[in-house]
Amino acid sequence: xxxxxxxxxxxxxxxxxxxxxxxxxxxxxxxxxxxxxMSTSAVYLVIRNQGQxxxxxxxxxxxxxxxxxxxxxxxxxxxxxxxxxQAIEVPxxxxxxxxxxxxxxxxIGLKRDLEVxxxxxxxxxxxxxxxxxxxxxxxxx
Ligand SMILES: [Cu+2]
Numbered sequence: 001x002x003x004x005x006x007x008x009x010x011x012x013x014x015x016x017x018x019x020x021x022x023x024x025x026x027x028x029x030x031x032x033x034x035x036x037x038m039s040t041s042a043v044y045l046v047i048r049n050q051g052q053x054x055x056x057x058x059x060x061x062x063x064x065x066x067x068x069x070x071x072x073x074x075x076x077x078x079x080x081x082x083x084x085x086q087a088i089e090v091p092x093x094x095x096x097x098x099x100x101x102x103x104x105x106x107x108i109g110l111k112r113d114l115e116v117x118x119x120x121x122x123x124x125x126x127x128x129x130x131x132x133x134x135x136x137x138x139x140x141x
Pocket of ligand 1: 082
């Protein structure tokens with residue numbers, strides 16, 4: 001898959017056949033926080049569903065992290081907190097943005113530090129479109 005740090009709009013992936021057509025736009029990750037087993041990062045991207053049917057992101061994995069979870073950020077008594085979600089639904093003909101303060105792909109237990117300019121490969125599994133691989137560049141939020 002082609003990838004360019006200077007032109008994220010060209011760094012798109014597409015997958016699926018027939019009704020389902022999912023594209024991933026502008027994937028990026030934040031630098032790692034903390035160190036060792038508790039080190040974390042998060043991956044953000046836009047999921048574009050160009051198909052005629054709702055699709056759902058069910059699962060993500062990456063070789064840089066022990067655990068990868070789909071998370072959302074919520075406010076709890078004025079405190080921001082994160083919690084896992086089972087899936088991220090992407091209605092037909094719409095974009096769902098994973099971004100700081102919202103939905104994200106959580107990387108837990110990083111196997112290496114992530115610094116600005118590094119690349120992280122993440123495999124996404126959609127209910128309809130199946131698996132697709134994206135390369136997220138690490139940058140400052
Ligand atoms: Cu999280």
